[in-house]
Amino acid sequence: MSTDTLGMATGGQAIAVPAPADMADRGLRAWITSCLRPEYPALILILFLSVVAVLAGLAQPYLTKALIDGGILAGDRDTIVLVGAGMVGLSLASLGVGLACRRVHVAVSARVLHRLREDLFAHVLTLPPAFFSRIRQGDLLTRLEGDLGEVQRFAVDALLSAVSAVLTLIGTVIVLSTLSVKLALFLGGLIALNSLALAWVRPRIEVLSRRVRDAGVDMSSFLVERVGKVRCVQTHLAETRELTQLQGLHQVLRRRMIDAQLFGYLGGAIPNLVLSLAVIGIFVFGALAMLGGEALTLGTLVAFATYVQRASAPVHSLMGIYMQWQRVKVGLARVDALRAVAATAPGGGDAFRPGDIVIRGLTHAYPDAAAPVLDGVDCRIARGAKVWLRGPSGCGKSTLIDLLHRQLACQSGEITIGGRAIDTIELAALRAQVVVVSQQTELFACSLLDNIRYGRPSAGAADVQAVVEASGVGRFAARLPQGLDTVVGTSGTTLSGGERQRVALARALLMAPAVLIVDEGTSSFDEALELDALRAIDALLPTATRIIVSHRPLDPEAFDQVIDIDRSAA
Numbered sequence: 228m229s230t231d232t233l234g235m236a237t238g239g240q241a242i243a244v245p246a247p248a249d250m251a252d253r254g255l256r257a258w259i260t261s262c263l264r265p266e267y268p269a270l271i272l273i274l275f276l277s278v279v280a281v282l283a284g285l286a287q288p289y290l291t292k293a294l295i296d297g298g299i300l301a302g303d304r305d306t307i308v309l310v311g312a313g314m315v316g317l318s319l320a321s322l323g324v325g326l327a328c329r330r331v332h333v334a335v336s337a338r339v340l341h342r343l344r345e346d347l348f349a350h351v352l353t354l355p356p357a358f359f360s361r362i363r364q365g366d367l368l369t370r371l372e373g374d375l376g377e378v379q380r381f382a383v384d385a386l387l388s389a390v391s392a393v394l395t396l397i398g399t400v401i402v403l404s405t406l407s408v409k410l411a412l413f414l415g416g417l418i419a420l421n422s423l424a425l426a427w428v429r430p431r432i433e434v435l436s437r438r439v440r441d442a443g444v445d446m447s448s449f450l451v452e453r454v455g456k457v458r459c460v461q462t463h464l465a466e467t468r469e470l471t472q473l474q475g476l477h478q479v480l481r482r483r484m485i486d487a488q489l490f491g492y493l494g495g496a497i498p499n500l501v502l503s504l505a506v507i508g509i510f511v512f513g514a515l516a517m518l519g520g521e522a523l524t525l526g527t528l529v530a531f532a533t534y535v536q537r538a539s540a541p542v543h544s545l546m547g548i549y550m551q552w553q554r555v556k557v558g559l560a561r562v563d564a565l566r567a568v569a570a571t572a573p574g575g576g577d578a579f580r581p582g583d584i585v586i587r588g589l590t591h592a593y594p595d596a597a598a599p600v601l602d603g604v605d606c607r608i609a610r611g612a613k614v615w616l617r618g619p620s621g622c623g624k625s626t627l628i629d630l631l632h633r634q635l636a637c638q639s640g641e642i643t644i645g646g647r648a649i650d651t652i653e654l655a656a657l658r659a660q661v662v663v664v665s666q667q668t669e670l671f672a673c674s675l676l677d678n679i680r681y682g683r684p685s686a687g688a689a690d691v692q693a694v695v696e697a698s699g700v701g702r703f704a705a706r707l708p709q710g711l712d713t714v715v716g717t718s719g720t721t722l723s724g725g726e727r728q729r730v731a732l733a734r735a736l737l738m739a740p741a742v743l744i745v746d747e748g749t750s751s752f753d754e755a756l757e758l759d760a761l762r763a764i765d766a767l768l769p770t771a772t773r774i775i776v777s778h779r780p781l782d783p784e785a786f787d788q789v790i791d792i793d794r795s796a797a
């Protein structure tokens with residue numbers, strides 16, 4: 228059984244995901260079906276239009292036979308004109324039906340893809356940080372974009388084409404049998420040969436598709452990372468090295484693509500060859516049979532050959548679908564792996580109640596780490612206290628904070644707020660009240676105002692003004708041509724590090740949380756600005772519990788409590 232393994236680990240174990248053979252058990256099929264269900268009426272309409280188009284297509288060669296045998300060979304002008312007009316009318320009707328079918332089809336197809344992606348995106352938004360620290364961004368994007376597109380194309384487009392192709396083929400076989408049983412049997416023999424050849428090609432195509440996808444993911448992950456860190460590349464004069472690395476990745480991708488394309492071509496070429504042989508065979512054996520006195524007319528022979536040639540489109544379509552299925556299996560396993568990653572538990576549904584924070588016997592170990600980063604931590608923080616959380620770099624301060632707002636799950640020990648274990652508090656309620664400003668600020672490429680309002684879009688102008696002043700945003704925003712409406716670059720790159728941190732602080736303050744944690748969120752401020760900001764936080768949120776993490780030599784007297792987290796002491 229093939230598996231797709233996300234580089235994600237929980238408790239030290241990578242998540243291995245079964246191949247789609249087992250997907251019925253895993254709910255993947257149910258998920259895709261639930262996204263298709265709202266489209267059932269539209270799908271039925273498409274099916275109906277497809278049947279009409281198939282019937283119109285099947286009628287054409289029959290009319291050709293009537294034109295040759297009843298019109299041209301019989302010298303009947305009226306039949307020639309009548310059948311000719313019928314053929315033109317049928318072609319125009321086919322065009323109209325085709326257009327209507329495409330219109331409905333495109334809309335259905337896009338809606339299904341968007342529904343699938345929205346669902347998967349919503350799931351990704353519930354995943355814990357540990358997941359994002361393990362998966363490469365390019366890999367994640369490929370799953371959300373390429374893999375999902377492949378799944379959708381198969382679920383909608385391929386299945387509909389398959390239905391239309393199968394209908395055409397069934398219709399063709401019926402018509403062919405009525406025209407000449409012998410020729411139909413000859414065709415059947417060739418199709419059996421075709422199937423044998425394809426059975427040999429099939430498993431190879433699946434393996435090669437997987438290898439192409441892996442190489443593609445390596446390349447996109449490389450590009451996403453390097454483009455995001457282009458300054459670092461330039462600073463370290465690594466442009467040539469990076470280019471060489473991309474060339475290496477391209478070389479692997481190219482080699483795999485060529486192999487996959489060759490086998491893919493073979494998969495398509497075999498049915499083509501069979502069809503060409505069939506047409507030659509029909510004319511040769513049919514003509515010999517006619518000369519031998521069999522009851523075959525020229526019109527029948529032409530109609531038969533035309534049907535066989537027309538059958539090439541549905542055969543091609545089925546072959547394409549077959550090749551696509553080999554690729555989709557790879558995509559399905561990758562999408563399924565993403566869906567299988569456990570979301571952060573939403574909590575027991577208890578409402579958040581402000582109160583003392585009590586930590587008892589808290590222990591946390593990262594996967595594969597030799598020792599726990601936090602080992603039996605105990606402490607109590609009174610409601611509304613102002614706390615300085617300090618300790619040497621790497622002692623586990625940020626880990627403790629991630630546990631406090633459930634970015635990490637408690638492995639052992641307990642954290643309670645207001646007497647309730649935090650994992651019983653509804654997650655959204657907890658995160659609305661325990662807000663963290665971290666050192667790495669994450670801003671969006673929109674206006675300063677929209678960034679500040681991100682956690683509370685409905686905030687009024689007076690509240691915004693208050694946090695803008697308290698955080699120090701007001702001081703630099705006043706110098707910008709468009710003030711708070713100034714759009715910051717991607718990730719806020721048009722701002723200085725300190726300015727970005729001020730925006731992040733304003734954003735957190737606007738949420739007016741019961742617990743505000745500033746995890747080195749003022750590290751890029753100068754000393755005076757940091758003291759100003761701390762005073763402003765006190766003024767703005769006097770009743771909130773305020774936990775400040777800072778490596779600066781702050782005045783302990785300015786705090787109600789100082790907590791030292793020292794790994795050696797823990």
Ligand SMILES: Nc1ncnc2c1ncn2[C@@H]1O[C@H](COP(=O)(O)OP(=O)(O)OP(=O)(O)O)[C@@H](O)[C@H]1O
Pocket residue numbers: 357360593594596600618619620621622623624625626627
């Ligand atoms: N996602 C992770 N996976 C594995 N180990 C991690 C992870 N995050 C942190 N660690 C490790 O846990 C330890 C504590 O990290 P943490 O970020 O909590 O320290 P910190 O006290 O906040 O450090 P600093 O003051 O430098 O920010 C470090 O040794 C770090 O390497």
